[in-house]
Amino acid sequence: MAAAAPSTRAARDPSHGRRLIGAWILLSVILTPIVVWLAGKVIPPGNKTHQASEQVFDNQWIVAVSTPVALLMIAFFLYTLIVFRARDGELRDGPPIRGDARIQITWIVITSAAVLTLAVFGTYELLQNGAGGGQGPDPVAVPSGSKLPVQVIGQQWEFTYRYPTYGGLETPHLVLPADRQIELHVTSLDAIHSFWAYELGVKADANPGVDNVAYVKLKSPTTFHIHCAELCGLWHGYMFDTGKVVSQSDFAAWIKQQQAQFQPVSQYLPRYARSYYPDPQRRAG
Amino acid sequence: MGSRGWKAICVAGGVLVVATAIGFYIGGWATSGPASFTPASQSSRSVNLTIQTVAAIGPKLSPNPSWVSYLIRDNSNQWRRTTVWKLPAHALVHVTLYNFDGASGLRNPFLGAPQGLVGSERVDGKVLTAMPPDQPSHTFAVPELGILVPIAPVADDAKNPCDVAPCQLSSDHRTITFTFRTGKPGHYRWQCFVPCAAGWLYGFGGPMQSLGYMDGFVNVV
Numbered sequence A: 001m002a003a004a005a006p007s008t009r010a011a012r013d014p015s016h017g018r019r020l021i022g023a024w025i026l027l028s029v030i031l032t033p034i035v036v037w038l039a040g041k042v043i044p045p046g047n048k049t050h051q052a053s054e055q056v057f058d059n060q061w062i063v064a065v066s067t068p069v070a071l072l073m074i075a076f077f078l079y080t081l082i083v084f085r086a087r088d089g090e091l092r093d094g095p096p097i098r099g100d101a102r103i104q105i106t107w108i109v110i111t112s113a114a115v116l117t118l119a120v121f122g123t124y125e126l127l128q129n130g131a132g133g134g135q136g137p138d139p140v141a142v143p144s145g146s147k148l149p150v151q152v153i154g155q156q157w158e159f160t161y162r163y164p165t166y167g168g169l170e171t172p173h174l175v176l177p178a179d180r181q182i183e184l185h186v187t188s189l190d191a192i193h194s195f196w197a198y199e200l201g202v203k204a205d206a207n208p209g210v211d212n213v214a215y216v217k218l219k220s221p222t223t224f225h226i227h228c229a230e231l232c233g234l235w236h237g238y239m240f241d242t243g244k245v246v247s248q249s250d251f252a253a254w255i256k257q258q259q260a261q262f263q264p265v266s267q268y269l270p271r272y273a274r275s276y277y278p279d280p281q282r283r284a285g
Numbered sequence B: 001m002g003s004r005g006w007k008a009i010c011v012a013g014g015v016l017v018v019a020t021a022i023g024f025y026i027g028g029w030a031t032s033g034p035a036s037f038t039p040a041s042q043s044s045r046s047v048n049l050t051i052q053t054v055a056a057i058g059p060k061l062s063p064n065p066s067w068v069s070y071l072i073r074d075n076s077n078q079w080r081r082t083t084v085w086k087l088p089a090h091a092l093v094h095v096t097l098y099n100f101d102g103a104s105g106l107r108n109p110f111l112g113a114p115q116g117l118v119g120s121e122r123v124d125g126k127v128l129t130a131m132p133p134d135q136p137s138h139t140f141a142v143p144e145l146g147i148l149v150p151i152a153p154v155a156d157d158a159k160n161p162c163d164v165a166p167c168q169l170s171s172d173h174r175t176i177t178f179t180f181r182t183g184k185p186g187h188y189r190w191q192c193f194v195p196c197a198a199g200w201l202y203g204f205g206g207p208m209q210s211l212g213y214m215d216g217f218v219n220v221v
Helices: A016-042 A050-083 A101-132 A248-261 B003-031
Strands: A148-155 A158-163 A169-171 A175-177 A181-188 A193-197 A202-206 A212-217 A222-228 A240-246 B046-054 B069-073 B084-087 B092-099 B121-123 B126-128 B138-142 B147-151 B174-181 B186-191 B215-220
Touching: A016 A050, A050 A101, A050 A212, A101 A212, A148 A175, A148 A193, A148 A202, A169 A248, A175 A248, A181 A193, A181 A202, A202 A212, A240 A248, B092 B138, B092 B147, B147 B174
Parallel strands: A148 A181, A175 A240, B046 B092, B084 B215
Antiparallel strands: A148 A158, A158 A169, A181 A212, A193 A202, A193 A222, A222 A240, B046 B069, B092 B174, B121 B126, B121 B174, B138 B147, B138 B186, B186 B215
16 A cells, blocks of 8 residues: 555655754744844834834734744745655655654644743733723723823714813813823713824723723824724714824923813813713704 | 537636626726715805705605705705815815704714814804804814814794705704815815714714715815
């Protein structure tokens, strides 16, 4: 029987495993630093805030761990294609593949170690300052130092912003002072939205009746984009804006200008609260 | 020709027919859309728009007669349910809006303040600086241009309300006037922020989620 014949190439040559492992290690040693270095240049979300920089660092770590795994797959695939391809005139099947406990255990140990390492690393990073994500009404990872609270209010289809330390001022645009720790309180007045300030590394769901807290430590003056990241109706795709990080003095001047501009409507604003429950509308079904 | 040849011809023909049908469908979808209105402008720097807002569009102008809606007066003085407007860039747009609808109220009181206008918003000739949140009947808002116009309501006890559009000025109404600048060319959506869709969940379904009623585009060219 041809399938049981001991004269196959694989059976004759026991060095395939060593060759493959050798090629994989060589490729990993050479390519992993290059891939990590290149990824660090372009990987999102950039370096405009401390959280964003940490996310870039985290993503580089993930790339560093996943690159050797990907290279092993590629190396194995290419090696198999080249070495075990059927030669001209060769009609018989390859040898039957039996289980190999050593390979299985090695694979389980390696992949488990990789996943656990990333889980521990990710948890540690998350607990530093929340990594720019919404932490719900009672945040666990609270960064130290003073923070400027800013409320983000989602509504169909626009975000507005309140500054409780400035008399509950509400504005249609988000302007923040540079070099400050910001405490974002994200909520909604109607459907579920998601506040995504991409370059700041901040993303937090805006749920009606919920105060979703996220932190971000700003760096120097810049601009950033804001999008809604939760499908919220007809104009979801148009629910975007451009925010600004400005110097402390420019921020103070902007606050004054906004207070003057929106003074007439300030009398109608509700007292600042962590979330709002608008009165039922007369015609709402 | 053998049977394989005929099979190949049949498969190729079938693929061609299906691909053509898909192409027509996609082409039709991509090129169709709500009708657009281009006002006859006095000059490239100045445009007049006359609009009305109504509580129920009625059966003449829509298959959804009970839906709340905007209407615009076209160049032949007919009211049309068209919410896509083509306007010149960097032009002043003078708007006269007749509201025939009652109050619904805002979910966010902040949106009761006029924003982004050239000059003031006037309601029945009086300057408006802010409106209490339970008052607005609708808003006209173009968020990308920073424009927000709260629209004052007809009183609940109006003696001569308009039931079905298009409404005549002999019915009780409020007159809102304002001017805005279009700015650079672009494709800007506008919307109403008042949850005014009667009978829909939280007042934000139906006409609030459909082009041609309480939402539209300002196409600045």
